[in-house]
Amino acid sequence: MKKKINRSPKITLKKRTWHYIQDPWEYEVKCDKCGGNNVQWSEFEKFIWCEDCKIDTKGTEGVFGGPIPIEAAGLLGMCFDRWDMRKKKIIVYDRKKKKDLYLTLKQYRTFKERVCSEESNL
Numbered sequence: 001m002k003k004k005i006n007r008s009p010k011i012t013l014k015k016r017t018w019h020y021i022q023d024p025w026e027y028e029v030k031c032d033k034c035g036g037n038n039v040q041w042s043e044f045e046k047f048i049w050c051e052d053c054k055i056d057t058k059g060t061e062g063v064f065g066g067p068i069p070i071e072a073a074g075l076l077g078m079c080f081d082r083w084d085m086r087k088k089k090i091i092v093y094d095r096k097k098k099k100d101l102y103l104t105l106k107q108y109r110t111f112k113e114r115v116c117s118e119e120s121n122l
């Protein structure tokens with residue numbers, strides 16, 4: 001299927017290698033054309049795909065428009081873990097080790113359970 005790109009001359013389209021595991025609308029990112037939230041991550045970096053407009057577009061900034069209070073975002077159910085499309089693994093930031101970890105889905109579930117139980121012990 002050939003996709004119509006909402007192209008601006010200043011933007012070079014680069015194929016994504018990762019996207020956040022949650023959908024754009026969960027970060028309050030909407031289609032900047034129709035204002036709808038029927039959107040997914042585009043196959044191109046910095047773009048989203050609008051199901052209604054059938055275009056790749058930049059989208060609104062959502063929570064990425066300002067400094068993100070990670071703790072607050074977490075309380076809102078947002079999660080900034082990423083899906084590595086090439087490695088087929090989930091990238092999580094380990095706050096204790098201060099580095100990115102590459103986990104399989106199974107490892108990720110275990111990791112999440114551990115982190116959640118640690119946080120509820122605070």
Ligand SMILES: [Zn+2]
Nearest residue numbers: 031034050053
């Ligand atoms: Zn749209």
